[in-house]
Amino acid sequence: MFMEKRGQITIFIILAIVIVALGILLYMFYPEIKSSLGFEDQNPNIFIQNCLQDKIQETVDILTPQGGSLDPEFYYTYQDDKIEYLCYTNEYYKLCSVQRPLLKEHIEKEITKEIQDDVKECFDELESSFRGKGYQVDLNRGVFYVELLPKRIVSTFDYTLSLKKGDDAQVYEQFSIAMNNNLYELVAIATSILDTESTIGDTEITTYMNYYTDLKVEKNKQSEGTTIYKLTDLNTGDIFQFASRSIAWPPGY
Amino acid sequence: MKNKKGIINIVMFLLVAVFLISLISAEVSYCCEKTTYGAWCQNEDQEKCDSEFQKSATSCEATSYCRNGCCYNSQEGNCMSNTPQRVCNQEGGVWSADNTCDIPQCELGCCLIGKQAAFVTQTRCKRLSNLYGLSIDFRTDIGSELSCVLSATSDVEGACVFIKEFEKTCRRTTQKECNELKAKEGEDAEVDFYEGHLCSDEELGTNCAPSDKTTCVEGDDAVFYIDTCGNIANVYDASKYEDKNYWAEIKDVSESCNYGTDGNPNSRTCGNCDYLLGTTCKEYDRSKDAGAPNYGDNICRDLGCKYEGQSYDHGESFCVVFAQGKLTIAEDENKNTEEKNLPGSRHFRLLCYNNEIIVEPCADFRQEICLQDESNGFLVSACRVNRWQECIQQDNKDDCENENQRDCEWIGGDKCAPKYSPGFDFWAEGSGGDICKGADKDCKMVYEKRIGGDYTCEENCDCDDESWKRKKNEECNSLGDCGMKENYLGHEGYYDMGDLYEKGDIEEPDDEGGGGLLGGLF
Numbered sequence: 092m093f094m095e096k097r098g099q100i101t102i103f104i105i106l107a108i109v110i111v112a113l114g115i116l117l118y119m120f121y122p123e124i125k126s127s128l129g130f131e132d133q134n135p136n137i138f139i140q141n142c143l144q145d146k147i148q149e150t151v152d153i154l155t156p157q158g159g160s161l162d163p164e165f166y167y168t169y170q171d172d173k174i175e176y177l178c179y180t181n182e183y184y185k186l187c188s189v190q191r192p193l194l195k196e197h198i199e200k201e202i203t204k205e206i207q208d209d210v211k212e213c214f215d216e217l218e219s220s221f222r223g224k225g226y227q228v229d230l231n232r233g234v235f236y237v238e239l240l241p242k243r244i245v246s247t248f249d250y251t252l253s254l255k256k257g258d259d260a261q262v263y264e265q266f267s268i269a270m271n272n273n274l275y276e277l278v279a280i281a282t283s284i285l286d287t288e289s290t291i292g293d294t295e296i297t298t299y300m301n302y303y304t305d306l307k308v309e310k311n312k313q314s315e316g317t318t319i320y321k322l323t324d325l326n327t328g329d330i331f332q333f334a335s336r337s338i339a340w341p342p343g344y
Numbered sequence: 345m346k347n348k349k350g351i352i353n354i355v356m357f358l359l360v361a362v363f364l365i366s367l368i369s370a371e372v373s374y375c376c377e378k379t380t381y382g383a384w385c386q387n388e389d390q391e392k393c394d395s396e397f398q399k400s401a402t403s404c405e406a407t408s409y410c411r412n413g414c415c416y417n418s419q420e421g422n423c424m425s426n427t428p429q430r431v432c433n434q435e436g437g438v439w440s441a442d443n444t445c446d447i448p449q450c451e452l453g454c455c456l457i458g459k460q461a462a463f464v465t466q467t468r469c470k471r472l473s474n475l476y477g478l479s480i481d482f483r484t485d486i487g488s489e490l491s492c493v494l495s496a497t498s499d500v501e502g503a504c505v506f507i508k509e510f511e512k513t514c515r516r517t518t519q520k521e522c523n524e525l526k527a528k529e530g531e532d533a534e535v536d537f538y539e540g541h542l543c544s545d546e547e548l549g550t551n552c553a554p555s556d557k558t559t560c561v562e563g564d565d566a567v568f569y570i571d572t573c574g575n576i577a578n579v580y581d582a583s584k585y586e587d588k589n590y591w592a593e594i595k596d597v598s599e600s601c602n603y604g605t606d607g608n609p610n611s612r613t614c615g616n617c618d619y620l621l622g623t624t625c626k627e628y629d630r631s632k633d634a635g636a637p638n639y640g641d642n643i644c645r646d647l648g649c650k651y652e653g654q655s656y657d658h659g660e661s662f663c664v665v666f667a668q669g670k671l672t673i674a675e676d677e678n679k680n681t682e683e684k685n686l687p688g689s690r691h692f693r694l695l696c697y698n699n700e701i702i703v704e705p706c707a708d709f710r711q712e713i714c715l716q717d718e719s720n721g722f723l724v725s726a727c728r729v730n731r732w733q734e735c736i737q738q739d740n741k742d743d744c745e746n747e748n749q750r751d752c753e754w755i756g757g758d759k760c761a762p763k764y765s766p767g768f769d770f771w772a773e774g775s776g777g778d779i780c781k782g783a784d785k786d787c788k789m790v791y792e793k794r795i796g797g798d799y800t801c802e803e804n805c806d807c808d809d810e811s812w813k814r815k816k817n818e819e820c821n822s823l824g825d826c827g828m829k830e831n832y833l834g835h836e837g838y839y840d841m842g843d844l845y846e847k848g849d850i851e852e853p854d855d856e857g858g859g860g861l862l863g864g865l866f
Contacts, residue, residue, distance in 0.1 A: 164382040165381060165382030165383050166382075176383065178426075179383050179386070180386070181379075181383065181386045181387070181388060182386075182387060186426055187426070188384065188385050188386075188404075188410075188412055188426055188427065188428050188431070189415065189424050189425075189426055189427040189428075189431065190383065190384055190431060191431075191435065192415040192417070192424040192427045192431060192432050192435055192437050193415075193417050193420075193435040193436055193437050195420065196417070196419070196420075196435065196436060197435065240475060241475050241476065282422060282424070285424070286424060286425070289424070289425060289426035289427075290425055290426060295726075296695075296702075296704070297659070297661065297695065297697075300695075300697050300698075301620065301659065304565070304619045304624060307697065307698065307700070307702065308702075309702055309703075309704070310704050311704075311705060312705050312706065312707050312708065312712075313708070314708040314709070316707075325698060340707055340709075340711035340712075340729070342708070342709035342711065342766070342767060342768055342769045342772075342776075343709065343766055343767070343768040343769070343776040343779060343824065344733070
């Protein structure tokens with residue numbers, strides 16, 4: 092009798108633990124569970140964010156070690172990376188000519204170009220998703236652009252989405268995806284280094300590391316005169332890498 | 345007949361002219377708007393110019409499309425000199441012929457923005473204002489970056505006390521931010537600003553009280569206490585934890601514990617860290633920090649490094665040599681040692697930043713050398729150009745060893761040689777050979793024929809000695825990657841003394857005098 096009672100208590104305790112665990116899991120993952128089970132209609136902005144953010148991150152991860160270009164045309168191969176020259180001279184003893192004076196804008200264009208097919212697909216999916224849920228959908232596709240901003244990369248879509256289901260009507264006038272990334276800060280430092288490469292021919296990296304406490308700057312001179320610069324944000328691990336050839340010295344002259 | 349001869353002459357003349365022109369054009373450098381390998385605006389051989397772009401048989405500086413100038417980014421307000429016109433226009437910039445960027449759009453001033461300052465153009469200052477949502481003050485009267493940075497001041501902060509959910513609470517803000525909060529809440533709202541006070545000040549009567557929690561603040565090096573409402577209080581000082589005054593008024597970092605000493609590395613009791621002194625606020629980590637702080641979870645982390653058993657402070661840099669396959673600290677960094685001049689060797693500079701050693705190679709072929717200095721025990725180093733080129737032209741010790749002009753040393757009492765011998769890419773034809781010839785030496789030994797037919801040496805008798813040969817080889821080595829020496833990995837070179845030393849022919853004199861033997865090192 093006593094043993095039976097103890098067994099029942101054990102079962103109750105186990106049940107209680109399971110219920111509490113389920114409660115915690117539900118609390119932690121409630122929004123995801125809800126949306127994955129289709130309990131609610133997802134916010135279109137979140138839908139687009141979920142659909143595109145991996146692609147944007149992947150694009151950024153490809154272009155940042157390559158000097159800001161997805162497919163560098165003129166590059167130096169270093170540790171299997173194709174690193175684009177942002178300043179270059181083929182001659183000895185001469186200052187380099189800047190090859191990418193508007194680096195930030197170039198990177199923004201590169202990301203915009205790379206994600207355009209995915210943007211179309213994601214908005215197509217968004218339309219069909221809401222149609223499948225019985226909505227009358229009207230999507231007016233305007234322009235979209237990517238901006239590097241302090242501590243974030245923002246993609247803005249000037250698209251208008253109108254949803255109607257019975258008496259319920261909603262209009263979404265702009266979509267926006269913001270991702271945490273310090274590329275803006277790294278590009279600003281790269282631009283400053285480019286300026287000294289083109290005017291002095293070399294850069295003292297300690298100046299930057301003394302001023303920016305969470306920045307690591309590496310400078311690697313190659314035998315033929317190219318210098319590889321690698322900037323790393325020590326907090327986030329974000330990197331930016333580029334090549335320059337300025338005031339190169341020939342061996343033995 | 346005469347006509348025929350004339351025609352032949354003209355044809356011959358044309359052929360010669362075409363030949364000469366082709367010879368000249370082969371030598372002339374072209375300005376390629378774009379090269380076949382993708383670079384913009386380079387002086388190159390004609391065949392390396394991309395045929396779809398412009399080219400001219402002149403220097404790029406003389407062309408309209410590739411002339412370097414100033415590229416102005418009207419959106420961001422940045423200026424970039426040494427930018428070819430074609431590149432600037434293509435990327436969407438505004439090009440100006442003034443390569444120094446001495447144009448009104450690029451005029452720099454001091455942009456005071458929030459707590460910070462930047463020496464930038466006015467457009468850039470406005471752009472920063474937009475990006476950070478802060479009001480700006482652009483000062484053209486401040487003419488240097490240093491004075492600009494020093495002029496940055498933060499708005500006075502204090503305690504902004506207000507009622508929230510029937511409770512008197514507080515937020516640490518500036519006067520302006522507090523006014524904005526008041527405007528938001530309405531004129532009748534009870535919002536008061538107490539300049540210089542902390543929210544934990546008992547006299548304010550808010551629900552914010554002292555706590556034993558600390559935090560790191562972005563843009564600040566120090567560890568700060570936080571109150572129970574999450575407001576930043578003063579710098580963490582364990583001895584002031586129960587000091588009501590310390591929790592009542594805002595104290596400057598300079599008034600806090602151990603300011604300006606050593607940055608308080610690993611201090612359990614003081615959080616007055618200083619990045620320039622080698623510490624910064626970080627969350628306590630048992631594996632990295634010596635001891636846990638008495639209160640809170642943050643500490644002044646020592647950012648120094650260890651390398652080959654030696655400790656270096658954050659920010660220190662020092663020179664090393666690559667010898668026997670690894671980077672090694674030389675006993676005397678500025679002393680010229682043989683290992684610094686071996687074929688394939690290179691000077692390196694190591695930097696200690698944020699607990700990490702960063703390796704920076706100086707230019708290869710010893711075209712740059714690493715120099716090191718010390719100030720109050722703090723090591724500073726730099727890679728700088730090796731000025732060896734004029735050494736062999738110097739004919740006296742003073743000129744040779746004039747450190748303001750060149751990096752040379754007077755050797756053997758009669759020769760000026762590079763102090764840090766340059767490297768050559770010996771696999772490329774002609775590289776270095778002419779320089780090594782500077783060590784060639786003819787040495788005529790004079791022998792006298794004795795009665796009985798024996799020869800005895802009378803002059804320059806040591807030219808055949810091993811010591812003379814070794815000395816001459818050392819002179820040869822000092823000029824560059826010349827002569828017989830091991831490389832930086834300790835591998836023997838492909839010359840031995842026999843390759844470098846050649847005995848000449850014996851010259852018999854016409855009279856009864858001694859004969860001569862020509863010996864020399866090449």
